[in-house]
Amino acid sequence: MDDIQKKLGKLNRTVDALLQECELAVMVHETWRPTAYDVDLHDRIGTSFAAHAFQIIRFSLRREMLLALSRLWDKNPAAARMSLIAANLRDPKLFDALVQSRAQRFRHGSKFAPAALSKALTEKRVQILNLIDKYSEGGKASKVREKLKTLRDEHLAHRQIPNAPEVESGEPSVWATDDEVETLYQDSLEIVSLVLSLVQGMGLDFSDASSVYKHHAKFFWAAARGERTEGHPNYRPPVS
Secondary structure, three states, rough: OOOOHHHHHHEEEEHHHHHHHHHHHHHHHHHHHHHOOOOOHHHHHHHOOHHHHHHHHHHHHHHHHHHHHHHHOOOOOOOOOOOHHHHHOOOOOOOHHHHHHHHHOOOOOOOOOOOHHHHEEEEEHHHHHHHHHOOOOOOHHHHHHHHHHHHHHHHHHHOOOOOOOOOOOOOOOOOHHHHHHHHHHHHHHHHHHOOOOOOOOOOOHHHHHHHHHHHHHHHHOOOOOOOOOOOOOOOOOOOO
């Protein structure tokens, strides 16, 4: 097996790993979303004893989603990451080999002639690289990824020891907003969906998976209520 074929094999394995990470992100994100935005759920939980466990679960789900996003955009040379996808797609020899590999799957005379297939894959490659560049160094949203990395490094993956107040210097860390995280999340899903189509010829719409987990989360959280809510096994009516 020559070097290009080895790189193609590694590219396919990288895509598989990124897909698994995205699936995890979707699972926890759609389960977390009601804990942050469902007002009726908040009213049911209220300030009951159940609220303590509710907040722990809410925090844990958010933490797992942020860690999954961090892993997608990791810089570890041994990790599956967006930057590795970009480097592979910028390799002209590797991309040509990918096009040839994809073209060999079709019978002679198919409407997916090599030239047409190359054009379609080239357009996808441009889309992917533009989205990755958006969050890469110098990109218009690179600060969002940097904020996420800081959060991961200082609080999620490690517990950094704070400097003593008298020697503390520099600006305090600024975390990414929920809107910034949501945009990075959606863009990450779009990148992996495009890469999956480009490299493996598979069509995957993550909105379908999101709908499934959103549906499951709705039924789970429908049963969540505090002891001040009628229907709770330890219901405590309010004192009149």
